[in-house]
Amino acid sequence: MTNKRRIFHLITSLNIGGTERFLLTVLKNLKSKYDFSVGYLKERGYTADEIEKIGITVQKFDFLSLVRYLKSFKPEILHTHLYRANIIGRIAGRVAKLPAVISSQRSIDGWKNRFHSVIDGATSIYCDLVIANSAAAADILAKREKVPSNKIEIVYNGQEEFAPSKEALLPVLTVGYVGRLHKEKGVYLLPEIAKALSMKKPEFRFVIIGDGPELGNIRSKINSYGLKNNISFLGWQENRGKIYSEFDVLILPSEEESFPQALLESFAYGVPAVASDVGGVREILEDGKNGFLVKKGDVSGYAAGILAIAENNYCYRHFSANALAKASEYSVEKMIRSVDSIYERFLR
Incomplete structure (x- = not known):
């Protein structure tokens, strides 16, 4: 009893x-x-x-x-x-x-x-x-x-696991998305962002973690843009620590957010982010410090933010260290x- x-x-x-x-x-x-x-x-x-x-x-x-x-x-x-x-x-x-x-x-x-x-x-x-x-x-x-x-x-x-901040970009720029593949998450923009990125930096990878009703539409657009070889769909992954270590930048093109867990997780692994300036995102993402805030739906803005973070290793170390420092406030x-x-x- x-x-x-x-x-x-x-x-x-x-x-x-x-x-x-x-x-x-x-x-x-x-x-x-x-x-x-x-x-x-x-x-x-x-x-x-x-x-x-x-x-x-x-x-x-x-x-x-x-x-x-x-x-x-x-x-x-x-x-x-x-x-x-x-x-x-x-x-x-x-x-x-x-x-x-x-x-x-x-x-x-x-x-x-x-x-x-x-x-x-x-x-x-x-x-x-x-x-x-x-x-x-x-x-x-x-x-x-x-x-x-x-x-x-x-x-x-709160975040449970933390990793050291990152010292350098990966050999091939890798952008990750983690979350549900639902319209309110802005995932229908992922193919457009990938296309905009490809025009500035042809060699890049996009890794999509998650599942949901928009998956088929995203795949179809990616294929129509000839970017199939740049994009990996890994489905939902429960243990994401190793996956974040393989990202340079997190993309979060949401239409609405309160306090996105994926953003906190990515920061805990020293991965800066480019995200829509909606809801409570700016309560953790400090524009120009640990990532960039972008007007919701601005495809060129998302791509420009990614490229700015990945401009060189000196800039990247700055963003990564600040991301990890911010995440440490939320245990x-x-x-x-x-x-x-x-x-x-x-x-x-």
Whole structure:
């Protein structure tokens, strides 16, 4: 019989993404202290298997089964993640009369219309705190969703592994992309950026890590531009440390971001970046210091930024060292301490 305090996590789906990685990291680092269980509403996904590997139960719920479970399990905290789980979890937590409900906002969610925002704001009265992972996300919660500012707290993403900064460019300029291949990530621009780059520097490599609905379109355009031999598609890779060491520059052409984990990861391996100036990107990427900020959708701007970073080894060492220094401000230990502090506050 355990005497650990019970915390239940509810998430929309357990696929591969920043929110899912955040949840898994919290569970791994705090499972010895708390009695965790996890529920999801839509898709089980890869992360569910990873959670079960560390001995934590994962179950699927609809609203009624969720309410029954909460009344039976009686968690002292319900922590919800992603839009649908936030809404359903808040209402279910209210019905089950739980002591504390915490939600997470880890994306900008530009797809939301006024109805979604009104529902988000209205149900926020049923939660005690909303954790944002950037100042940009916190600002949206306050302005768009009308969540009271005293209910919002920022906990930045954390990085676990770090490597020395890089001393020199690779023999062939290598640009990497890491993330979901979805439209909001701006991945439809990758072939255009590669084409623009090829006109200035014919010898280069583009490495794409990830999967998603835009994969076929990206492949087709790459082939039509005659760049097939320059581009490698490696699918999703869970252990990315060695892969980052084979990048010179990370490209992040997103339409929206809160606090991109791929950017933090690349910096932790001394890899500077060129990224869209959206959301919370500028909270970690300092223009002209550890990379370049580019107006969203500016293909020539992305290519110019890549070439500026790779101008020579002296410039590159400067960008790489600054990238690593910035990443060191965001450790997993710091993130976990912040989350644990929040839990302890509501368990007093």
